[in-house]
Amino acid sequence: MNGKMADRKVLRVLAGEAVWPPPVWLMRQAGRYLPEYRKLRAEAGNFISLCTTPGLATEVTLQPVRRYGFDAAILFSDILILPWAMGQSLRFAEGEGPRLSPIETEADLAALSAERLVPATEPVMETVSRVRAQLPDETTLIGFAGSPFTVACYMIDGRGGDFPRTRAMAYENPSLLTAVIELVTSATITYLSQQIEHGADCVMLFDSWAGMLPPDLFRAYVMHPTARIVETVTNAHPEVRIIGFPRLAGVMALPYAAETGISALALDTAADPALVAQLLEKPMALQGNLDPLLLRSGGEALRHAVERIARGMAGRPHIFNLGHGIVPETPPEHVADLVKWLRALEESPPDLISAP
Ligand code: 1CP
Numbered sequence: 177m178n179g180k181m182a183d184r185k186v187l188r189v190l191a192g193e194a195v196w197p198p199p200v201w202l203m204r205q206a207g208r209y210l211p212e213y214r215k216l217r218a219e220a221g222n223f224i225s226l227c228t229t230p231g232l233a234t235e236v237t238l239q240p241v242r243r244y245g246f247d248a249a250i251l252f253s254d255i256l257i258l259p260w261a262m263g264q265s266l267r268f269a270e271g272e273g274p275r276l277s278p279i280e281t282e283a284d285l286a287a288l289s290a291e292r293l294v295p296a297t298e299p300v301m302e303t304v305s306r307v308r309a310q311l312p313d314e315t316t317l318i319g320f321a322g323s324p325f326t327v328a329c330y331m332i333d334g335r336g337g338d339f340p341r342t343r344a345m346a347y348e349n350p351s352l353l354t355a356v357i358e359l360v361t362s363a364t365i366t367y368l369s370q371q372i373e374h375g376a377d378c379v380m381l382f383d384s385w386a387g388m389l390p391p392d393l394f395r396a397y398v399m400h401p402t403a404r405i406v407e408t409v410t411n412a413h414p415e416v417r418i419i420g421f422p423r424l425a426g427v428m429a430l431p432y433a434a435e436t437g438i439s440a441l442a443l444d445t446a447a448d449p450a451l452v453a454q455l456l457e458k459p460m461a462l463q464g465n466l467d468p469l470l471l472r473s474g475g476e477a478l479r480h481a482v483e484r485i486a487r488g489m490a491g492r493p494h495i496f497n498l499g500h501g502i503v504p505e506t507p508p509e510h511v512a513d514l515v516k517w518l519r520a521l522e523e524s525p526p527d528l529i530s531a532p
Pocket of ligand 1: 323336
């Protein structure tokens, strides 16, 4: 075990060690539920400026780590910065979510340029370096990207929702969908490698919409590109672990875990972590999966769920997290309670409780 891994609990778990109590970070731990975030967000004016101004993005990344002492920071950015960096127009409409100029034809795709990616994401890499330099030594820095399929959904439909254009394109113009996904796959390899070279300790691939596809398309558009990213990135950076999050993929999470080469599987709210652990072909770290709406509600029910999830995974490599991102209405004190209740489990180690 190298020195870095000995200090950073999230990296120890990603390497297969069971740590008690499990280390914790939360998806969307930086964001609108925090007053200090809302203040900087207002100063930045628009969301893209917040992501691409290193002074602001560094501060926003560090805010939740300072407030709660999380075991990991996640780079503050967005999965849609990647298509934006290749030249696709993007804006975040107030209260409506992202809007992109949709890719409808081969010509729309040809207008994007992979060469723009590295210069356009320089401020993001500067943020990664600054965050790593300012984080406590024991805190893991997680870099990330969207998975090609999920990013393609926004690129083709131009907005969130249930992505009718992308799903139709899979049947009506598969060569264009494949070309979009190929461009995003190679750009993602470059983008993640750069984050690692600037100081990210591990990376996560967010496939929020993976669960919409039937199995054959899931293999082609989710598993295949993910496997290519994992193989290429880990060839260049063999020490780096990759967390995959095929949200709502159900039973398809099993072949995804077995065949893509990822080191850890992030679970959505619907999965039973201990059951997934039993079903996995080869043991691997699991991350998740408290319901973000229970975090919003708080109280005793939250405390019980935190303990149930942690104890259900006791003795196995587990990173505590949510099953999806924090919702903006979450009271910040509930997050403090979650961390406090989880860390209090140190007093009742897994060998003193009945085996899961
Ligand atoms: O107004 C604001 O302040 C913007 C809200 C916001 C934030 C805080 C957006 C717009 N993105 C982010 C940050 C973000 N997005 C992070 C930062 C790190 C952290 O977790 O703290 C990350 C990892 C993401 C990833 C992301 N963006 C995903 C994948 C995870 C998920 O939530 O499913 C997706 C799908 C997006 C797209 C996106 N960006 C923003 C919004 C509101 C959305 C969802 C749009 C939709 O489908 O309706």
